Amino acid sequence: MPEPANRRPNPPGTLRVGTLAGADVLVSTSWFLVAAMIAVLVAPRVDQVTPGLGAWKYVAGLAFAVILYGSVLLHEVSHAAAARRYGYPVTSITLHFLGGATAIEGEAKRPKEEFWIAVVGPLTSLAVGVVGLLLLFLEPEGLIRMAVEGLAGANLLVGVLNLVPGLPLDGGRVLKAAVWAVSHNVHRGTIAAGWVGRVVAVLALFWPALAAEMLDLEVGIYDYVMSFVVALFLWTGATAAMSSARIRARLPRLAARSLARRTLAVPSDLPLAEAVRRAHEAQAGSIVTVATDGSPVGVVNEAAVLATPDDRRPWVATSTVARTLTPGLSLPADISGEELIRAISANPAAEYLLLEPDGSLFGVLATADVDAAFRSASK
Template identity: 65%
Template sequence: MADPDPRPDRDKAVDEAPPTYRAPGTIKVGSIAGSDVLVTPSWFLIAALIAWLMAPRIEAAEPGLGWLTYVAGFAFAIVLYGAVLLHEAAHAVVAKRLGYPVGVIMLHFLGGATAVESEAKRPRDEFWIAVVGPLVSLAVGAAAFGVSFLTPDGLIGLLVMGLCITNLFVGVLNLVPGLPLDGGRLLKAGVWGVTGNPNRGSIVAGWAGRVLAIIVLLWPFTQGQILGVQPDLTDYVLAVIIGVFLWSGASAAIMSGKVRLRLPLLVARDLARRTLAVPADLPLAEAVRRAQEAEAGSIVTVSSAGEPIGLVHEGALLATPEERRPWMATSTVTRRLEEGLTLPADIDGEALIQAISKTPAPEYLLVEQDGSIYGVLVTSDVDAAFSAGA
């Protein structure tokens, strides 16, 4: 846990955060620590539901409000989500202080989400970014509990107790060890710290999240026996919504962890095809003959100075009838070596996948550190190697 910071330019990483992307239909309501705060249309649904559910309690606390009862209920929802915003802002502030770029803070139907734009580099970073949100919720709940002794009965007292109960609930719930909850990230950090592998942490915390999702789905069927309170339709609907949310988030974490575990198997040097360098104006038939003779699986065209300038596209070559190949220059079925199509021969793992994703192409030229040609990497070979490790 005392490892040195591997990012000496961490402030620069924050300054170079990617531009904010605003999902269609969202509404910007402000910004915190440089991150836009967005509200999704679904938030208005939960705000209306809170206003409707709180109406009887508000009427009991302040009789005679009439239609203002629902206005007060809506205001109650705003205050509650203000506390959720504090929770998410805490994630954003700590992530930025640790050097991670943060996109938007989103408030939605099930609460909020903070878009930290890069994966944590160390277990302790994962721990602190995750734990600060629940701690803020617990602090707000504790503060509201203390203030409740000073507030009079009525609407204000109801609001303060509501803040107390909901924040304590959110704080405790988010400490439950299962992704996608903050507690799942704490579990991931713990497994990561023990095993040295963040992907195993994601898989373990994802399975814990799936168990939690099943518990949530089954809760309405057991709450009568446990609490003595029979569930109503709202309980079942909320259990399904929350359970599906937890299951999908946990499943995504498991899938991501499994994918990342296989990435080290992808080594460009091991997957490269032997290549033959030929002049660009050499007849295609002769280039193919030489490649077969040399048992090369790919062809690179070079300039008169020996500099690589193009890669023979395997698909274009196979689509060219053999009777036409003697009369065609090899350059007619090549793709020019543009930026991103030349990769270091030692590239592997996640760096390899990122390079391929950044510049999609069927083939890439692999070169040694001195610039000499090592071979050609074919994307279909990378896909086959990845699938074989599944």
């Protein structure tokens, strides 16, 4: 069956296995590696519980990995459901080496939304763990008991660890929401949770050595490798969130009105040479073509004008170097900050028409000017 025309292509290294909560469920190639690792690690326990299975013990271990990641999927689906409940689209849920990730479009607008979207995941894992413990009272036997015990223990551990208050963990987003609610500054909340996330990353890195020294636990090379992978994941995630917060804190400086170029409106059939002459005379940095009734119909592309030889400009209409206006190329003159970045990202173009609330023409916004202002704000 052919894919729907509006379906997004899968990210590299992922396989789509279905849809849940309105989102594509993707499995990363790294998942197959961790599933194989789980199968190998669980196989000796399977052999103890049910001796004589031979190679089938690895199949049982693989089945346990699938069941375990089914609960991870449930964790991520709860995030997706909460996000959709608040009106945020969810594009995909990806299962990977370290668990799962839910791709939510847009950022929470209020601390309450951030809190519930984040906390519902760990609460779901804890609920699955508690249900597993209750099922043990039914006294299941053999491989079923082993699976229930493993599922209960893993979900309780995942639920508790995810509530650790450091980004990129769910608990970090809970802390972010709390600081945001108190300080009324979302970026301050992200920075605070990011710093805690870095501390957690350092603790994760040294956990095997601490466990061996203080708890007298036996640790091996596998424990050190896994602690390094987890620490790297936490550190990079926290650092990325902090960097993004610092940049986004400066985004309000990007105001379309202050970046707009003075604009000259000319008839569509006016020769390009005359339009350029009038623009220079009026000291206008942009040109808009208008219909006979004066309504704007196109924005002249600066690159196209420069590419037109001087000796041809008297013989070509200005409309030939103008991009026809579409809804995405007309923006409110008062748009700014993240809303401005999202608007131009959704409809990439070199120039945009800025309109006043009454629909009158204010000016033209050049993407090059926005990029320059963004780089300046990010320093």
